[in-house]
Amino acid sequence: MRLRKVTLFILILTLGFISCKKDDNAAEDIVVVPPRDRGEQQIADKALLLDYLSKHYYNSSAFTDPNTISTQDLVITKLGDDETDAPDGHTLLSDPGVVETKIVDFADTPYEYYILRLNQGEGGDSPTFADNVDVLYEGFTLDNEVFDSRVNLEKAPFDLVSLIPGWRKVLPQFNTAQSFVENGDGTVDYINHGAGVMFLPSGLAYFSSSIAGIGAYEPIIFKFDLIRTTENDHDGDGIPSFQEDLPDENGVKDGEFIVNFEDLTDEYDDDTDGDGVPNYFDADDDGDGIPTINEDLNEDGDPTNDIGKNGMPNYLDPEETEFVIK
Known part of the structure; x- marks a missing residue:
């Protein structure tokens, strides 16, 4: 696969x-x-x-x-x-x-x-x-x-x-x-x-x-x-492609995932699981076996607001295993 x-x-x-x-x-x-x-x-x-x-x-x-x-x-x-x-x-x-x-x-x-x-x-x-x-x-x-x-x-x-x-x-x-x-x-x-x-x-x-x-x-x-x-969602995972950029140390603020556009030096490097496919083309960004679209724990249905304890959204976090099947 x-x-x-x-x-x-x-x-x-x-x-x-x-x-x-x-x-x-x-x-x-x-x-x-x-x-x-x-x-x-x-x-x-x-x-x-x-x-x-x-x-x-x-x-x-x-x-x-x-x-x-x-x-x-x-x-x-x-x-x-x-x-x-x-x-x-x-x-x-x-x-x-x-x-x-x-x-x-x-x-x-x-x-x-x-x-x-x-x-x-x-x-x-x-x-x-x-x-x-x-x-x-x-x-x-x-x-x-x-x-x-x-x-x-x-x-x-x-x-x-x-x-x-x-x-x-x-x-x-x-x-x-x-x-x-x-x-x-x-x-x-x-x-x-x-x-x-x-x-x-x-x-x-x-x-x-x-x-x-x-x-x-x-x-x-x-x-x-x-x-x-x-707006594009190339992989159909419910997350706009531009939001599937890896956060840096300043990427999270006030409980919200913020894309720092000044850090978009090479968009093709935004590949969480290292499988050679950028997150915005990858239906399972973190390679944990759970489709990105199912890694939303929020009532508002917005995965981009789903920040774990490490400050990273579940869909970019290979250690996050909790999910809700939609």
């Missing part, structure tokens, strides 16, 4: 790893070269990204009304050989306060990436690393060559766990649309949604993989419009 679960998980990751290549432009071939040292590659990628920011500007005057913002209107332009400043109505990406510098640990490496926040969004929801998202986007290289895009919402949402790490780090920092209307022709009208641009080092993108339009170890850029999000 354990081997079957591991095999299934490996298959899921293999099929999902090439995201965001899920649209009509999906890559047909992936070429993997021997991996480089992640720390050394991050230093090189950082230099390339900072150089890009220092030499490009965008049409900032087009993004003043949150009700009409769309990254489809975004135009990023390279400075001319004799130019040092952006023209009127435009802003240099390297100007102070224009892009946000973010640092995150992933695969035991501190990565620096950058966000141009065009609009935070006023919807009541933000996705977690494990949710589905309806998003419009365009991916392009540092040479401004587009390699992938989605310009409508007619197709299924993306599952963030199947996407490159950068998406799981960036999109939870934005809100969904304040409102939207589904039209009869399949289009959607929406206002005041999260919109921005992420500038990613290769370690938060495809790293050593080479796909159509992107070379191995190549930093990339995505502009995106975040419209909606829906």
Whole structure:
């Protein structure tokens, strides 16, 4: 049984790893070269990204009304050989306060990436690393060559766990649309949604993989419009996938299981029983033979509030044996 679960998980990751290549432009071939040292590659990628920011500007005057913002209107332009400043109505990406510098640990490496926040969004929801998202986007290289895009919402949402790490780090920092209307022709009208641009080092993108339009170890850029999000329960155990993250020493507060999102350095390591399957894909997280969905002792039916004496929810605790059959 354990081997079957591991095999299934490996298959899921293999099929999902090439995201965001899920649209009509999906890559047909992936070429993997021997991996480089992640720390050394991050230093090189950082230099390339900072150089890009220092030499490009965008049409900032087009993004003043949150009700009409769309990254489809975004135009990023390279400075001319004799130019040092952006023209009127435009802003240099390297100007102070224009892009946000973010640092995150992933695969035991501190990565620096950058966000141009065009609009935070006023919807009541933000996705977690494990949710589905309806998003419009365009991916392009540092040479401004587009390699992938989605310009409508007619197709299924993306599952963030199947996407490159950068998406799981960036999109939870934005809100969904304040409102939207589904039209009869399949289009959607929406206002005041999260919109921005992420500038990613290769370690938060495809790293050593080479796909159509992107070379191995190549930093990339995505502009995106975040419209909606829906919560995932991948293993159907009654617990939202994002809550099946292992708690650290600060993970429990006031009798409630708190997910510390700053500690989500590598979601695929959140595997309580060490069977190679992340908790959110595992119907028995702690490997005690009791399905996670049956490890609820609370009247309110919420396993996430089921904290034992050791401060750990029963569904993550291999020593907890009491349960209620539902």
